[in-house]
Amino acid sequence: VNQPFKQEKEITYFMCDRTNRLTLSMLVNILMDVSEKHSAYLGTGEEVVKGMGYNWIILHYEFQIEKIPKVNERVEIETIATEYNKLFTYRDFIVRGKDNNEIITVKTTFALMDLEKRKMARLPEEIIAPYQATFSKRIRRNTKPQPVDNERASQKVYSVRYFDIDSNNHVNNSQYINWLLDSMDGTFLATHTVKHGIITFDKEVNEEDTVTSSSSRRVANNSITDHQITVDGTIHATASFHWDTA
Amino acid sequence: VNQPFKQEKEITYFMCDRTNRLTLSMLVNILMDVSEKHSAYLGTGEEVVKGMGYNWIILHYEFQIEKIPKVNERVEIETIATEYNKLFTYRDFIVRGKDNNEIITVKTTFALMDLEKRKMARLPEEIIAPYQATFSKRIRRNTKPQPVDNERASQKVYSVRYFDIDSNNHVNNSQYINWLLDSMDGTFLATHTVKHGIITFDKEVNEEDTVTSSSSRRVANNSITDHQITVDGTIHATASFHWDTA
Numbered sequence: 001v002n003q004p005f006k007q008e009k010e011i012t013y014f015m016c017d018r019t020n021r022l023t024l025s026m027l028v029n030i031l032m033d034v035s036e037k038h039s040a041y042l043g044t045g046e047e048v049v050k051g052m053g054y055n056w057i058i059l060h061y062e063f064q065i066e067k068i069p070k071v072n073e074r075v076e077i078e079t080i081a082t083e084y085n086k087l088f089t090y091r092d093f094i095v096r097g098k099d100n101n102e103i104i105t106v107k108t109t110f111a112l113m114d115l116e117k118r119k120m121a122r123l124p125e126e127i128i129a130p131y132q133a134t135f136s137k138r139i140r141r142n143t144k145p146q147p148v149d150n151e152r153a154s155q156k157v158y159s160v161r162y163f164d165i166d167s168n169n170h171v172n173n174s175q176y177i178n179w180l181l182d183s184m185d186g187t188f189l190a191t192h193t194v195k196h197g198i199i200t201f202d203k204e205v206n207e208e209d210t211v212t213s214s215s216s217r218r219v220a221n222n223s224i225t226d227h228q229i230t231v232d233g234t235i236h237a238t239a240s241f242h243w244d245t246a
Numbered sequence: 247v248n249q250p251f252k253q254e255k256e257i258t259y260f261m262c263d264r265t266n267r268l269t270l271s272m273l274v275n276i277l278m279d280v281s282e283k284h285s286a287y288l289g290t291g292e293e294v295v296k297g298m299g300y301n302w303i304i305l306h307y308e309f310q311i312e313k314i315p316k317v318n319e320r321v322e323i324e325t326i327a328t329e330y331n332k333l334f335t336y337r338d339f340i341v342r343g344k345d346n347n348e349i350i351t352v353k354t355t356f357a358l359m360d361l362e363k364r365k366m367a368r369l370p371e372e373i374i375a376p377y378q379a380t381f382s383k384r385i386r387r388n389t390k391p392q393p394v395d396n397e398r399a400s401q402k403v404y405s406v407r408y409f410d411i412d413s414n415n416h417v418n419n420s421q422y423i424n425w426l427l428d429s430m431d432g433t434f435l436a437t438h439t440v441k442h443g444i445i446t447f448d449k450e451v452n453e454e455d456t457v458t459s460s461s462s463r464r465v466a467n468n469s470i471t472d473h474q475i476t477v478d479g480t481i482h483a484t485a486s487f488h489w490d491t492a
Contacts, residue, residue, distance in 0.1 A: 013282065014275035014420065018411045025409070029260035036259065071413075159402075161428045162435055163271070165264045167317075174260065182407045186453065189408055207432065 002132035004080040005038035011069045019190060019246060020071040024181065024197070025174035027068075028061070031093050031106060032173070034077045042130035046167075049127060053115050055168050059088070060109040060142045063197040067103040069095070076100070081131035085139055086122050087111055089131070109142060143198050145240035146226045149216040156183045158211050171205040176237045180227040183213040188243075196242040203236040205229070211236070248378035250326040251284035257315045263435075265492060266317040270427065270440060271420035273314075274307070277339050277352060278419070280323045288376035292413075295373060299361050301414050305334070306355040306388040309443040313349040315341070322346070327377035331385055332368050333357055335377070355388060389444050391486035392472045395462040402429045404457050417451040422483045426473045429459040434489075442488040449482040451475070457482065 015026035039045050049055060069075050076096045083090045088109050095104035114121040158179055166172040177199065181189060205211055215227040227239040261272035285291050295301060315321050322342045329336045334355050341350035360367040404425055412418040423445070427435060451457055461473040473485040 012275075012279045013413070014272075014279065014418070016413070017409055018413050018415060020413050023409060026260075029258075033258045033260065156405075161424065162430075162432050163263055163269060163424055163428065167259070167262070167264050167266050169264060172260070178407065178409055182409065184408075186408050 002081060002134075004078045005034070005041060006076055006078045007034045007037060008074060008076050009034075011071055011073045011075065013071050016071045017189075021193065021246070022069045023178075024063070024194060025177040027063075027095075027104070027106075028174045028177060031077065031079070031095075031108075032058075034079050034093070035091060038079055038081075044127055044130050049112075050115070052124070052127065054112045054121055054127070055115060056110050057113045057120075057201070058108055058173055059111055059201055060107075061197070061199045062107040062143065063194065064105045065103070065193070065195055065197075066101075067097065068193050069097060069103065073097060075103070081133040083134045083136050084123060084128055084131075085135070085137055087120060088139060089123060089128060089133060090140065109140070142200070144200060145198050145228075145238040146218070147238075148214045148226045148228045149219070150214070152219075153214040153216040154183055154185065155212060155214045158182075158213065160205060160207050160209050160211070165207055170207075171209075173201065176201065176205070176229055177239075179211060179213040179229055180215070180237065180239050183215045183227070184225065191246050192243040193246045194241045195244045197239060199237065199239040201237050203231075203234065205231060205236055248327060248380075250324045251280065251287060252322055252324045253280045253283060254320060254322050255280075257317055257319045257321065259317050262317045265436060267439065267492070268315045269424075270309070270443070271423040273309075273341075273350070273352075274420045274423060277323065277325070277341075277354075278304075280325050280339070281337060284325055284327075290373055290376050295358075296361070298370070298373065300358045300367055300373070301361060302356050303359045303366075303447070304354055304356055304419055305447055306353075307443070307445045308353040308389065309440065310351045311349070311439070311441055311443075312347075313343065314439050315343060315349065319343060321349070327379040329380045329382050330369060330374055330377075331381070331383055333366060334385060335369060335374060335379060336386065355386065388446070391444050391446060391474075391484040392464070393484075394460045394472045394474045395464070396460070398465075399460040399462040400429055400431065401458060401460045404428075404459065406451060406453050406455050406457070411453055416453075417455075419447065422447065422451070422475055423485075425457060425459040425475055426461070426483065426485050429461045429473070430471065437492050438489040439492045440487045441490045443485060445483065445485040447483050449477075449480065451477060451482055 078094045093106040097103040112121045164175045218224045229237040324340045339352040343349040358367045410421045464470045475483040
């Protein structure tokens with residue numbers, strides 16, 4: 001049977017925002033770090049995957065956040081590759097805080113990019129087998145964010161910066177999250193935290209791109225916001241977040 | 247006598263650039279983290295200092311980099327508060343890599359900001375005594391960066407983003423470093439590493455500011471670059487970096 005993989009992390013000040021809470025982008029960074037360590041432990045780390053001509057991409061996140069950790073807290077991160085089909089593999093994360101309480105769960109969908117063809121690849125047995133995840137033909141229908149209400153949206157434009165690009169030569173996922181949130185009003189961000197969120201990654205953002213980040217609050221429920229990242233009018237990422245007062 | 251304080255750090259992928267090398271801004275983040283832990287260990291952590299109406303600010307960094315760590319390396323960071331006078335305290339850092347070799351040394355100048363007056367304060371005995379640093383009347387003359395050559399400078403403009411602001415309510419030092427470097431040519435950055443650097447922080451950058459980052463390579467020695475951050479024509483930070491091919 002497949003084994004979960006666990007690692008402890010300390011929440012340092014540089015992972016936190018002005019309110020000393022872990023940022024969503026740094027949460028993703030530390031989850032991805034544990035995920036990569038899990039793969040390396042199983043002998044299928046980034047270098048092995050790259051050596052076969054692939055890299056992992058993430059298509060979807062779903063966050064359920066009971067309590068966001070604050071600076072100096074120690075958390076335990078558990079991850080497990082739960083299930084896969086010919087194109088996707090599903091990985092769950094559980095973050096535990098003090099007294100071993102579950103404070104965050106995150107469900108993710110990974111796929112393999114063929115580096116030469118720049119297209120998604122069928123998951124090769126050598127890469128997927130070590131996780132001992134369950135094979136299931138079923139392709140999950142991930143919940144999709146709602147479209148941004150353009151009439152009511154606030155919008156900001158960003159040039160990609162040198163340090164936004166990671167070793168896969170495109171913009172790191174965590175940077176999309178900064179753009180998605182930064183388009184919002186600062187006072188709202190400083191007084192609210194995300195309780196639930198979904199993010200889809202639809203297209204890579206490259207070094208020469210100029211991205212537009214738009215967000216709007218729903219009329220029917222103004223504790224929910226919808227977000228999108230576009231490049232030349234094409235959607236590259238979308239998100240919806242459910243907020244609570246901090 | 248004053249004791250150095252040490253901590254091990256692992257260089258994770260999110261601390262690295264596209265070439266898998268630790269970024270200068272993340273180096274500063276982890277040094278500051280160790281510095282803060284040293285203070286907390288001595289009972290004069292951020293909360294105590296804030297409770298007295300102050301926070302620490304950094305005025306000057308001088309980096310000497312033999313070898314920049316790469317992803318997955320473990321380093322040991324040692325810090326010691328060496329000396330102080332009525333306004334400044336000097337803190338050194340040594341980063342050691344494999345086989346305990348010194349790979350980076352950093353000299354820093356700290357001062358205390360009076361949060362109410364928004365001015366530098368005399369260092370109170372209660373805050374400075376626990377470090378057991380040496381008192382010396384002498385105020386160091388830190389090496390200053392050379393001015394940017396405006397005729398030959400490349401320049402970029404940045405709006406401050408929500409997540410650039412830290413719990414001291416101004417832009418975190420490490421963000422200045424991203425701006426200072428991002429104004430340079432990407433191909434140069436991808437093929438060179440900093441061997442020596444000096445950075446001065448002259449004025450805070452605030453949330454509503456638009457900053458201009460300019461940099462130029464010296465005519466007399468094109469392995470040295472000079473940098474500045476300005477807001478409305480006023481200099482907020484300067485830097486000079488000596489580069490080597492990566």
